[in-house]
Amino acid sequence: MDGRSEAELVRVLAGAAEVAPGPGPDLLGAVLRRRERRRRRRARSALAAAGMVAVIGGGTAAVEVFSHRGGEGPVLGDVPVTASPEGTESPTREAEPFPGTPRPEVRPAAEVWPEAVSVIPAKAADGWRYRPVTALSATELLLTAESSFEKAGRLEVYDTAAGRSTVLAEMPGPAGVRGYYVQEVEPGAEYVAWSGETPNNRDRWADFWVAPRSGGTARRVGEVTGDLAEVERIGVTADAVVWSVKSGGVHRLPLAGGAPERIEGTDGLHLLSWPWAVDAETGAEPGGGDRNQTRTVNLETGEVIEAPRPEGARGLRCGPVWCFGRLGEGSFVQRTDGSDHQVLQGIGDPGWPFLGDRFGFFRVPVNPGEAEYVPVAAVHDPVTGAFAGISAMSRDRAGGFGTGTSSSPPSIVYWDEGSESVRTCRTDRPEGPAGASAHPEAGVSCSTTQKGGGKTLTVLNLLAVPKTE
Template sequence: MNHHVEDTLRRTLESAAEKAPELPGTLAGELDIRYRRRRQRSQALLAAAGVVVVTVGVAVGLRPGDDGTTPPAAHSSSTPSASAITAEPVEKVWPQAVWKVPAKAPDGRELRPIGLIDDRTLLMEGWREFGRTEALYVYTKAGGRPRKIVDVPTPKGTTRYPSDFSLDGGQVAWWTATKHAVRIWAAPPDDGPARTVAVHKIKDADASGVDGFGATGGEAAFSLSTGGVFTVPLTGGPVTAVPRGAGLHLLSWPWAGTPDRSDPMAGPPFTRLVNLETGQSSTAVSHQGERVYACGVRSCMGTTADGKGFTRGRDGSRQKEIPVGYLIPEPPVQSRFYVRNLADNGGGLGLYDVTRGKLADTGIRDEVATRGEIPVPDRTGRLMTYRLGNTYYVIDLSKIP
């Protein structure tokens, strides 16, 4: 499997983001951040007529029923199919929002966007061997060459390489793991070097390391693969177990819940959530005959009993029908944007704006998507990024009215 495929699987089918939750909480809880590394999770594509689950390789454009299921009966809909929506190139639909960024550093390392340091400065990670990030870079909107700002260490005995880079004000944080410990790191994005924040011992059952991570409010918060949420100051100090977080998996601080994404048979991920600061709980509404596929802090997506695709609030309000076709099984970013086929019969991938009913052509065609290149959000849900050749397309969703 080449690095494009693995990179996309690591970033896309194992992670996503949705921001601005409407459930009350502190400022730290005002983002629905879903950027998670789960290397072993099965890949899945959602069709409005049913789910196609692929355990080996990548599938794009599979037809309803390809998984052996019987598609539901055809139905009339007031929502147009993809074939009825004109899709212009994304840079023409949202010219104010699209950057084009080099996918390689001057030193030859492969690059991938992480997030915005400010409105004009993009943080990127770089590597020579896939999966082993070696350095962080910055790239400015004005152009020029990506500039290395800090080396990313990999200690001897590392089994999980630098993962889940998260920006928090003047800090960028991430984690690595050995067989017996998780190590939390931090560095200022403008003046290194990287430093160890904490080392947290883990049991053999947690050998896969961290399954939820984020930096906010001067702390790193993380959960382990077997459950349990912990925090540690980015300035260093003891790792503290969050009392309400026992057995839970971090979605976006302060929200954690179950099930996580590691077991597709356990049900839609994060249908049950708890605010770790207030104790408030939320269980996503589901009606008889529906299939709910994924939930974030704010919204869920799925299909109705008669096969119509929908997105709605966790409490069942604000339900919107969405065009039939193939989707990544994640809630729309910001409860607004999601990835789908350009047409009912394939034709490539587009980014669809639920609010405006607008479909933008990403330039990704079926043969490229089949190799695994799919647009993905950053940790904050502000950016959508994808690679075409030696260029990354970076879409700043905050610039779309």
């Protein structure tokens, strides 16, 4: 893609799918046709080269950015919306799930967990943009450096204590393959692994690479085609790359070479984070549907944890220890044995059910005229009950954030505090004949643009949050 397209994407802050109206059928059809090979696209990397997700006030947006990989640039569409007439108060982003119930106290993450928040440069010294992947420790962040939008070419580790970055490995593409893009990246105990595809063509093909976690030369493990190339999530062990596919099932490819193998007993299972797999999809927007997960399986030991399901629960998603889901008009959290069940009143639905090993991620309802701190989203620690605010809504009730792009639930959330989201509205439909009355909101569309920023990213590292149990 050219530089102009990337710059346009950096400036555009779009409504996230859960809070904005969808595009028209013609645009949606075009997007789906163009992205047949990217059904795994994740909302957590929808904005700009920084990989941020945008949400806007009022549940309205005039421009939608559909997250993708493959570097063809954004797919944008003007979306007619319902907006308050100019000069009136903007509508809320989301009505209170429990009317009359006070919202939990949400303070900025830097106040809740000051030791876990740091500021890093948004670009490497050579100008390549950083895309945060996940945390490796309480002070180490795994990043990819991109020469152009989503064109990862290097792995780096940023030390937040020392304030410097170290190159871990170059990320070359396979010789003779055009249109190649890195997709899933995942650290293991000994290696960092990634998969790659050619998402802009119709090939059903993927390959796998590993590099020593301590740093060194990357090597290509092998490639797969057909159904095996529908890579959903990956993991890496001491002797193999493992991955699940969209239709279910977990496979392994030995690092020493050889043919791919299906792991016995994994029919219908999807990787969460090796060695754990679940019987619900963990791809594009886990938790976004109503289907409930029923079990979590340890693929190394064979242990099976049945998912406890409260009556009426929807979208239940569980890890090895904690579960999140929706109940009635609100959300809930509990341990996998059903204990410590808590209804999270005054908070929105889970957006991304898991971060790290135990954290939930939630939208925060906004009330008209609210003057106190209004975060774009909130991270919830079920152990302490704390809610930490991510970024801050602008005066136009807009804002952005990003979660790490690791294949497993990421351990970081990040945002650009130097940027400002500005929302503007226009009337697209001409006025009717003199004397005719028209609805004041008819034909109004709005767009949210990003101004400033691009120099630093504020990062919440969940591996640096103290454990209290």
